Each structure stands twice: as C-alpha cells, then as structure tokens.
Amino acid sequence: MPVNIDIATYSQLLDSLYEGATTANKQRSFLSELKAILNLQHASLIVRQPSPTDSGLLFTSGQNHDVTMIEDNNNLWMGQYYAQDPLINLPINEVVTLEDIIHQDQLIESEYYQLFLKPSAIHTTAGLDWLTNQNSRISLRLSRIKSQGYFSNDEKVFLKMLIPHLERSMSLGIEMQQLESERQVYAQSISKRSIGMITLDKNGDILKMNNTAEQYLMEKDGLGRGHSALQLKNSSLNDLLKGYIKEALDAICNDQRPPINALAIPRSSGKHDYQLVVKPMPIDKQKESDGAPYLMIFLQDPEKNLEISVRLLMNLYHLTLSEATIAILLSEGNTMDEVAEELDIKKNTVRAHLRSIFAKTGVTQQSMLVSLVLTSLASTP
Numbered sequence: 001m002p003v004n005i006d007i008a009t010y011s012q013l014l015d016s017l018y019e020g021a022t023t024a025n026k027q028r029s030f031l032s033e034l035k036a037i038l039n040l041q042h043a044s045l046i047v048r049q050p051s052p053t054d055s056g057l058l059f060t061s062g063q064n065h066d067v068t069m070i071e072d073n074n075n076l077w078m079g080q081y082y083a084q085d086p087l088i089n090l091p092i093n094e095v096v097t098l099e100d101i102i103h104q105d106q107l108i109e110s111e112y113y114q115l116f117l118k119p120s121a122i123h124t125t126a127g128l129d130w131l132t133n134q135n136s137r138i139s140l141r142l143s144r145i146k147s148q149g150y151f152s153n154d155e156k157v158f159l160k161m162l163i164p165h166l167e168r169s170m171s172l173g174i175e176m177q178q179l180e181s182e183r184q185v186y187a188q189s190i191s192k193r194s195i196g197m198i199t200l201d202k203n204g205d206i207l208k209m210n211n212t213a214e215q216y217l218m219e220k221d222g223l224g225r226g227h228s229a230l231q232l233k234n235s236s237l238n239d240l241l242k243g244y245i246k247e248a249l250d251a252i253c254n255d256q257r258p259p260i261n262a263l264a265i266p267r268s269s270g271k272h273d274y275q276l277v278v279k280p281m282p283i284d285k286q287k288e289s290d291g292a293p294y295l296m297i298f299l300q301d302p303e304k305n306l307e308i309s310v311r312l313l314m315n316l317y318h319l320t321l322s323e324a325t326i327a328i329l330l331s332e333g334n335t336m337d338e339v340a341e342e343l344d345i346k347k348n349t350v351r352a353h354l355r356s357i358f359a360k361t362g363v364t365q366q367s368m369l370v371s372l373v374l375t376s377l378a379s380t381p
Helices: 007-019 024-037 078-083 106-107 112-119 153-192 211-219 235-253 312-317 322-331 334-344 347-361 366-375
Strands: 042-048 057-061 065-069 095-097 124-131 138-146 195-200 206-209 223-226 230-232 261-265 273-280 295-300
Touching: 007 024, 007 153, 024 042, 024 057, 095 153, 106 112, 124 153, 138 153, 138 322, 195 211, 206 211, 211 223, 211 295, 230 235, 235 273, 235 295, 312 322, 312 347, 322 334, 322 347, 322 366, 334 347, 347 366
Parallel strands: none
Antiparallel strands: 042 057, 042 138, 057 065, 095 124, 124 138, 195 206, 195 295, 223 230, 261 273, 273 295
C-alpha cells in the first residue's frame, strides 16, 4: 500500500464506502475512517453541488463527530465550506492540493488565507472530483492543520487508487435510490388496485409478498399459507396450482417459453372467487442466486373497488366535478337510479351529465365509459 495501511483496514474502508452508497451512517463512517488513515483535520463529501435553488447535500467528518448538513442557502455549507473552497470544478479524476494552485508563501500572505483558512486552523487542503454514470459531479475535500503536514505523493497515489471505487459506489447508490423510488410508486399503484403479489423461488417456495397478499392469506378465505408455499382450500385446485407452478419452473429450467396460467379460487365466505394468475419472471441464469425470484403470483379480489382519483379523471377528460363523480359511481357498478339517489339528484339530471361525459370522453355506451374509467391513469394514482 502507498500509505501506512494494512489489508484489513483498507478492506473496512471499502466496505464502508460501498455500504455508504445507500446508508448515510456508513457514508459518514467512510469519511471518519479516511480521516484516520490519512491523518486529516476534516473530510467532506459533496454529493449534490449547491445552486441558487438547491443548497445541496454534504456529508462531513469533523474532529469530534460526524454530521450531515442540508438546509437553506444560509447554511454552513454555503456560508463557510463551499464558499471558502478554492478547489472548485477540479479536473475530473485528478488529485489536486492547495500547493498545486498557489505557492505556500503567497497563500499565507493572501487575504483568503487570513480570512478563511487561518481562523479554521486549515494549513492545506486536497480535492478530488469525479462523475457518476448519471454525469453528476461528486467532490471529496480533505483538510489538514499545520502539524499534520502536506499531502505526500504516496497519499495522492492512494487517493487515486480510490477513484474507481468512489465512482462505482456513488453510481450504484444513485441507481439503487432511483430503483427504490420506482418500486415504491409501482407498489402503491398495485396496492390501490387491491392486487396481491407473491414471488416464488426456483422451488416454488414463497420469497416475498406485498401487504395486500398478506391480508388475503391471513383471512384464510379459500386460500392460505402452508409452511413456505401458497395453499388453496380446495384440494383439486391446490393440485392444479402446484401443477401450474411446476410447469412454469420446468419450462424456465429447460430454457423454454414458460406458460401463464390462471385460476378462479372459490371462497368459504361465499364472496366472488379470487382471481389468481401465475406469471414467470425474467431470469438470467448466469446472475441469479438460489434466492432469486422465478415466478410471480397475482391475486385479486373482484369485490374490492378501485380507488379512482376524481381530480385526475377531471383533468384527463376535462370533466366537471359532478361528471367525474357520476363516471366513478357508474364504474363501481351502480345503476342510474342508484347514482341519482346517491347524489340526491333527478335521474334526468344524471342522463344529461352522462351525455356530456360521452361527448368529452368520446365513448357512446355506458359500458365503454366504465371500461375507460377503470383502465385510465385515474385508477392508478
């Protein structure tokens, strides 16, 4: 190693760096560990550069503790750290020190040193900028007091060695955050439609399920969970489901096109049958582990009404509040008489609104309107 560091310490530093891609505490741990290894006064990681409309995001390791600062444009970052940083927009993937920019004698005599560096006891600084896969600039800033000396060539080489790991960890972190945000949006949309989702592994065992699926299984109304598998109360249908699962898994293992099968599951309560679909998931055998999801089971209770957004329906088709409300009530299965009673208006008024709805949506039949509403974006807020 180019600096005084053993393999175990270097491994721990990289572990904190990659863990920090998704965990703020680990990000601060990385800075603390780097500070100790390089004998620093301070280490800061600028994840999001500040702008007139965004104060940015900074992780910093102080002498006594680690803090994260993200506030308004009057915060310490804008007023002290970023405003005082002479290492702005450095060449990408290059380690630059203060001495590379200005001679030490000139620096000490400068107003900048007297006003900004000296009060903070900063003797020298080093910086490193890199770009993520998303072309975002990330900056690492390191400072030392006089007794800690200047940055040596070996220390610059060490920082240079970290560049690929810094690039990869931050890019992975951004991608994972984006995927998690998308996943949450998808999960909320699925939940709004009262669709249960159960993922199965290569053995047909349950890996994971969403809250809706857990609720359906807990009710034990025609289906439930037996050990690690989905179990139907009707034994013949249960055998059929097992056959569907095995058929799909065998097809995946043999690199054949797996089938998509469906079942109607009778319920002990006498309510409408659950609707179940077994669907294979995309598999890359060269990357998937034993715990990878192979199949997805979708469960839906047809008696659950969709939560349709009145506001979105109004925006999509330029409907009035009354028209959007009537369209939703009809899509929920209400008759014209029931809609009139619900809204306390005359049936002829409902008909007049319906004609206006037809004209705005371009449909000509009530059944077409119901289909349009149920499949519109207003049903997936």
